[in-house]
Amino acid sequence: MSLHEKFSSIRKGLLEFLVLKIIAADKVYVAEMLGRLANTEFATQEGTLYPLLSKLRREGLLDYDWQESDAGPPRKYYKLTAHGKEQLEELNGYWKEINRTIGQLGKQP
Amino acid sequence: MNKVVVANLNGNAYQLEEAGYHALRAYLDRAETQLRENPDRVEILGDLEQAIGEKCDQFLGAHKNVVTSAEVERILAEMGPVHDASSSGAAPEAAPGAESKDSAPEPETAPKRLYQIREGAMMSGVCNGFAAYFGIDVTLVRVIFVVLAFLTYGLWALAYLVMMIVIPHANTTEERAAARGLPFNAQELIDQVKKKYADFSDNREARKHSRQVHKHRQERRRHTHAASEQAIAVPGYTAHVVTGLLSPIFGLVSAALFVVFIFAFISMASTGAVLGWSLPTGIPLWAGLLILIAIYAMTTGPIKAARRATYAYGARPHAWLAALDGLFWLAFTMLFVWLAYLYVPVVHELIEKFGSMWSNGSMWNKVWFGILV
Numbered sequence: 365m366s367l368h369e370k371f372s373s374i375r376k377g378l379l380e381f382l383v384l385k386i387i388a389a390d391k392v393y394v395a396e397m398l399g400r401l402a403n404t405e406f407a408t409q410e411g412t413l414y415p416l417l418s419k420l421r422r423e424g425l426l427d428y429d430w431q432e433s434d435a436g437p438p439r440k441y442y443k444l445t446a447h448g449k450e451q452l453e454e455l456n457g458y459w460k461e462i463n464r465t466i467g468q469l470g471k472q473p
Numbered sequence: 474m475n476k477v478v479v480a481n482l483n484g485n486a487y488q489l490e491e492a493g494y495h496a497l498r499a500y501l502d503r504a505e506t507q508l509r510e511n512p513d514r515v516e517i518l519g520d521l522e523q524a525i526g527e528k529c530d531q532f533l534g535a536h537k538n539v540v541t542s543a544e545v546e547r548i549l550a551e552m553g554p555v556h557d558a559s560s561s562g563a564a565p566e567a568a569p570g571a572e573s574k575d576s577a578p579e580p581e582t583a584p585k586r587l588y589q590i591r592e593g594a595m596m597s598g599v600c601n602g603f604a605a606y607f608g609i610d611v612t613l614v615r616v617i618f619v620v621l622a623f624l625t626y627g628l629w630a631l632a633y634l635v636m637m638i639v640i641p642h643a644n645t646t647e648e649r650a651a652a653r654g655l656p657f658n659a660q661e662l663i664d665q666v667k668k669k670y671a672d673f674s675d676n677r678e679a680r681k682h683s684r685q686v687h688k689h690r691q692e693r694r695r696h697t698h699a700a701s702e703q704a705i706a707v708p709g710y711t712a713h714v715v716t717g718l719l720s721p722i723f724g725l726v727s728a729a730l731f732v733v734f735i736f737a738f739i740s741m742a743s744t745g746a747v748l749g750w751s752l753p754t755g756i757p758l759w760a761g762l763l764i765l766i767a768i769y770a771m772t773t774g775p776i777k778a779a780r781r782a783t784y785a786y787g788a789r790p791h792a793w794l795a796a797l798d799g800l801f802w803l804a805f806t807m808l809f810v811w812l813a814y815l816y817v818p819v820v821h822e823l824i825e826k827f828g829s830m831w832s833n834g835s836m837w838n839k840v841w842f843g844i845l846v
Contacts, residue, residue, distance in 0.1 A: 437485070
């Protein structure tokens, strides 16, 4: 079993957190999000991302605006709602906790 | 040269090669099934169509306005399988490329169905379908079928004919995957495209040529029915089976009616009565015969229409199916004549009378037993 496989469920679980992070940094549309993730361990595809975004929107974490694009039809640009920003703060804090725990475990007490 | 289908992707028209269109159709159908519980289903499907359309644009230019099948397959592979994020457990899938092949989820429960597979078939694809279903070599299946045909004194050949009609053909990529019980996903599509390229680079020209001719014929055939198929939606597996079953049943009924009619006619012509019922006085014989013909025409009319409907209904519009139907009809007719000869005394007498005109009366027995034993 490769490392990639061992952590596959973790990567899946973290995708939502990372998508919130990406959207928090800048207003983005789906192709941009995919591009940001493309060369990381978290590379994903439209088939996964669209349903995820729709779920997050239903949960009130994000929303989108239609914006005209130079080439082609208007695009959905996603942004975080206030609730989404709070959630991201919490997730960030929790993630730091996890990292600290991982760092501490295995050291001599 | 390939046929082109125009597809509406979220409000924009795209011209796709037919095989590509079918792959896309299968992908979107599958996505819809995945998202059937999702309240935002329509919106997500619209987004997916939009994304596919934008990817198509990359392959189109001033001098290229058709997206090829290979390009569609590549686009679908890029899109990745659709997972419903809100349903528990169905977590997003990650990373094209980075993923090793054996880590791909291989659900044991992929639907497996018996189909006829035309590709590489000797006749209709029944043996091919069985081979795919049981995962064994097609030659072995053919040998088993031939041996069975001998062991059952030809009864298996009849069973084969029935299977030819009843078992649906695997037409789409998804159906072909189901025929082998393989999971249908983007990975599957890629593998198939790769395999197709490998096949093409094969320099067995004759084989390639014959396959193309076959494919063309198939495409043309499908084309003529495209309109009706789209109007009534592609019939599902059950519909295929039902129409397949109905066709021989209608054949049986009309054969029975035909036999009854013939005997009524002969009986009327020779004795002036049908099963003890004689013509009322005053009505000439020819009028009685005309009435018989009229009754026959009236009773068979609806059945004939229904028979035509079973093979016009998008199922398998083959010329040979109609021919096979006729063969069924003939077989049933002969069977009925034989049964009537054995068990209905009136019919027995009639045939004896007929037979003695022709040759010795016992000849019928010899012929029938010669065929059946």
